[in-house]
Amino acid sequence: MTDLRIAKDRLLYMYSRLVDGKMLYKKEEAQRFGCSLRSIQRDIEDLRSFLHEQNEATGIVQDLVYNQKLGAYQLVPPSRNLLSNEEVFATLKILLESRAFTKKELYPIIDKLIDCCIPKTEQQRVSELIGNEKLLYVEPQHKDKFLKKMWELSGAVREQQEVTITYRRTDGVQVQRTVQPVGIMFSEFYFYLIAFLTPKDKQKVKFEIENDPFPTIYRIDRIKGFTVTDKHFAVPYAKRFEEGEFRKRIQFMYGGHLQRLRFYFKGSCYEYILDRLPTAKVVQEDEKGTLIEAEVFGKGIDIWLKSQGELIEVVSRQELAVN
Numbered sequence: 373m374t375d376l377r378i379a380k381d382r383l384l385y386m387y388s389r390l391v392d393g394k395m396l397y398k399k400e401e402a403q404r405f406g407c408s409l410r411s412i413q414r415d416i417e418d419l420r421s422f423l424h425e426q427n428e429a430t431g432i433v434q435d436l437v438y439n440q441k442l443g444a445y446q447l448v449p450p451s452r453n454l455l456s457n458e459e460v461f462a463t464l465k466i467l468l469e470s471r472a473f474t475k476k477e478l479y480p481i482i483d484k485l486i487d488c489c490i491p492k493t494e495q496q497r498v499s500e501l502i503g504n505e506k507l508l509y510v511e512p513q514h515k516d517k518f519l520k521k522m523w524e525l526s527g528a529v530r531e532q533q534e535v536t537i538t539y540r541r542t543d544g545v546q547v548q549r550t551v552q553p554v555g556i557m558f559s560e561f562y563f564y565l566i567a568f569l570t571p572k573d574k575q576k577v578k579f580e581i582e583n584d585p586f587p588t589i590y591r592i593d594r595i596k597g598f599t600v601t602d603k604h605f606a607v608p609y610a611k612r613f614e615e616g617e618f619r620k621r622i623q624f625m626y627g628g629h630l631q632r633l634r635f636y637f638k639g640s641c642y643e644y645i646l647d648r649l650p651t652a653k654v655v656q657e658d659e660k661g662t663l664i665e666a667e668v669f670g671k672g673i674d675i676w677l678k679s680q681g682e683l684i685e686v687v688s689r690q691e692l693a694v695n
Contacts (some may be wrong), residue, residue: 382407384417390419390436393454395444397489415500416445421454423447432518440491455489461498468505470563475511477519482506516593518694522556525565525592528600529553532607534570539590546596549573552605554587555615559625565590566618586669589625620650623672634687635677636661648676661685667692 382405386396396410405412420436427433437448455463464482467473473481482502490498528535536550551567558564566587637645638661645664646652652666678683 378405379411379415383418387419387422390445390447391509393447393450393488395442395446396441397444397492397685400492404543418449442491444491444493455485457490457494457498460485460489460502464498464502465505468502468509470558471510471512472558472563473511473519474515474517477511477517478511479506491633512593514593518563519590521595521598522563522592524600525553525595525598526556529555532604534600534601534603534605536599537565537566537595540596542596548602551588552607553591554590554607554616557615557619557625559619559622562625563592564625565592565595566615586627586630589624589627618669619653620667622669623649623676626668626672626675628672629693630667632665632692633668633673634663634689636663636685636687637683638662638685639683663687 379533388402390396397414398409398416400414401412401438416436423434423436427435428675433455435448436445438445465484468479473510477590486495486498492568525535532552534550534552536547536548538546540546550570550573552563552570553565553567554561555566557566634655642654642662642664646654649664649666649668651668652664655663655665677686
C-alpha cells in the first residue's frame with residue numbers, strides 16, 4: 373500500500389469518527405496509525421480545509437475545534453445530536469434499575485452508550501459510578517433474550533399484520549393464539565405485547581369479562597414462538613389503540629374493567645399518588661384527608677390499593693362504558 377493511500381485511509385477514518393460524534397486525540401491517532409504527531413496535525417489541518425470548503429458549498433457551518441479541557445478535537449456543531457454525560461448517566465441508572473434485560477443484552481447496551489456518547493476522558497468516571505450496580509445486577513428470572521423478538525413484533529404492529537403466537541401462560545400451559553398486535557409497552561420489569569384476539573380465536577377463549585372491548589396483554593418473554601402472517605387488519609381511526617392513554621390508566625398490566633375510582637388519601641404528601649396514577653386529580657381536602665379521583669383500568673389497581681394499607685380509603689367505584 374502506497375504512502376498516499378495510507379494517508380487517504382487515515383483521513384477517511386478520522387473523519388468518520390468525527391461524524392460519529394467521537395473525539396480525536398492526536399497521540400492516540402498517531403499510535404493507531406504508527407505515524408508522527410506532525411502527520412496527524414497535517415491531517416487535522418486538511419480536515420479543517422475540507423470542512424471550510426463544505427461550509428461554502430452547502431451553507432452548513434461546521435468546524436473542527438480543539439477542546440482544551442479534554443485535550444481533543446471535535447466537530448462543532450456535531451453531526452449527530454449525542455446524549456450529554458448527564459443524560460447518559462441517567463439513562464444507564466434507569467436501565468439498571470428496570471431489571472428488564474438479561475446481562476447478555478444489557479451489558480452491550482451500557483458499553484455502547486458509554487463508548488458512543490461519553491468523551492474518553494470521562495468514560496472511566498461513568499463506568500466507576502455504575503460499576504457496583506452493574507456487578508451486582510440481578511437479571512430477570514425468565515433469562516429470555518427478547519430484543520430481536522420485540523423488534524420483529526413491533527414491525528407487525530406498525531404494518532398491522534396478524535401474528536400467530538405460542539404463549540406460555542402463568543400456569544405453564546402453552547397455547548396458540550392468532551392476534552392483531554396494536555402496541556408494545558413496558559411495566560414493572562417486563563415488556564408486553566398489546567393485542568386483540570382475532571374473531572376466530574376469540575370464540576375459543578373464555579373471558580372473565582364477556583365481550584371485553586379491551587386488548588389482551590402478553591408478556592413478550594413468554595412468547596415462545598411466533599409467525600408474522602401475510603394477513604393485514606384494519607383499525608378505524610376513532611378506535612385506534614393509544615399506548616399513552618392506556619398507560620395512564622393501567623397498573624401492573626392486569627386486564628379488567630375501565631372504572632372511575634374515588635378514594636381518600638390520609639398521608640401527608642399525595643404527590644406520589646398523582647405520579648402513580650397519571651389520570652388522578654385532587655377533588656378536595658378536608659378533615660378526612662385528600663379526596664382523589666382517577667380513571668383506572670384492570671384489576672392491578674386493587675393490588676396497589678392493598679399495598680397502601682390504611683393510607684387509602686376507597687369511597688366509590690363506577691364502571692365506565694367504552695364508546
